[in-house]
Amino acid sequence: MAWDQQMERLARERGSALVGYAYLLTGELTAAQDLVQEALIQTFSRRRRDDVEFLEAYVRRAILNTYLNARRRRQRWGDVVHLVADADATAGPDAIVAVRADVHAALARLTPRERACVVLRHFEDLTVRDIAAHLDVSEGAVKRYLSDARRRLAPMLGAPDAADIDVNTEGARR
């Protein structure tokens, strides 16, 4: 299958799932769609081999990297508001947010790397070691990000103890 056919097929069949993943990072649907679009273009601007089975993994990696790079370079005042906004103010009328305003607001309080770690750990179900490899940081750094995230999320989500966000185990949680 030619690369452009692979690209169209992946976008058509897995585009929604990729947008859902990207949404957890961006918190905005349009930004998530932009992110997926950019990641797909990046991936298929380079790929030459027919390693179809790994294509989605490549795109997910590109989504993550693009998100972190963009956040480092293009933050806005508006983004900062999320850091100080309370849950009610962050929830807004968005139909997506309405389903779990608490989780959406909690994610908005995390730094980009913390957010990436939390999503990779609790949505992608990756180990600390795998997250470290994805982010090109040490396992200790990942544990630190997860620990900081847990500390920030706990008051908002009512976490009673320190075990809610697992920072130490090597294996997947589920």
Add this chain to the structure above:
Amino acid sequence: MSEDFESGLRDLSTRAAQAHDAGAGLPLTAMVGRARRNRRARAAGVSLATVAAVVGVTLGGVAAMERLGDPAPVPPAVTPSPTAEPAGTVLTCGLAIADLAVFDDAPVTIEALLDDAVVAPGEPLTTRVTVAAVHPPGGDVGEDSLTLLTFAAVQDGVVVGLGLGTVNPGSTQGLSGRSGVTALSTIDLATCGEDGEAVSPLDVGGYQLYAGLTASFAGSGGEQRMLLGGPWPFTITDQPPTEEPAGPPALEDLVISTDGLGPLRLGDPVPTAPGLTDIIRWDDQACAGTDMPGRWVPVYGQVPVSGGYTWYPFSVGVSADGAIVRLEVDATGPHTAEGIGVGSSLDELRAAYPDAELLVGEYSTDAWGLRSGGAVISFEVAARDDVEWSPEELDHVVRVHVLPADTTWFSNWGWGELCG
């Protein structure tokens, strides 16, 4: 929390996917088209993705910009071979600018900001060059496009000198590499000899600097044409300056106070017309690719800042009605009357301001504040042994804010004002 939290993540993701499905979906044709152009451009050694069909982009001897740090000696500037490009599509000695085959509706713009428009003979020009895609419809501009620029010195509309640029990749600031890229460029200009070869140095006199990029673009019918930036006037003189030229104050001379930063005052309007002493300017390309029209940026360009990044030495927050509402200093240089600024140690800060109060201590910094009147200075100190701090930064000021006292947002390390 864990099960519920993970369930919440899945719910959010699912709802986002459903909302996406309910819309127009991903623009498959446009995406494939962009990827195809990227692949073509990459194959041609160009990552200027607005180029629809890159045909024979030839750099010529003067076109390639050396990267700083490259130990290879800078070659002398020479005129490109006349057989390498169609006539009028490259900047060559003796060429009349009016004769250039310029792309009228160019999808990419080239802008330059000269650090100093008056230089001595043999002294290179230092400029910040920005190559940006026009929005809409937008497009990609890769960092490599900077390496394709040619520079020319022009008098009376004719190219009389050529330039060999060097680009500092560490200073590049792209919009995720998508819409524009800026780099600090040092240009050695050489005058044209009788045989068309460029020899140095450029003679004393007044000139106009142009920058060009040769390629074929969508809409050019496959013909190679020139994307041209300029003119940017400059003067070469062997006369010592008789008086200090007017210009913005040095960063080291900017004083941070609860009033503001140097001439910038909280609550004051941003300048409505550019002046020589202004320390900020409006950059309508700075937010290309976003829904923001641009932003106010310091005229000092980008410098090393805390955290190992390269960024503007300070940022200015401006309200919708054009008033300065927040100032953030990220680089060494600006300081308070007591000498405290980015790079000062916590001990120095506490010694200078014994009454400084700990405004907030969370995340990776502590914010120590000084209140006066209706404003506060917040010194963000790298407070915890976070992975992002170098040993030299830990327990030192990494960002200074000047902001209204009624705010509660005293620290924002890891965040900042970039567009808006």
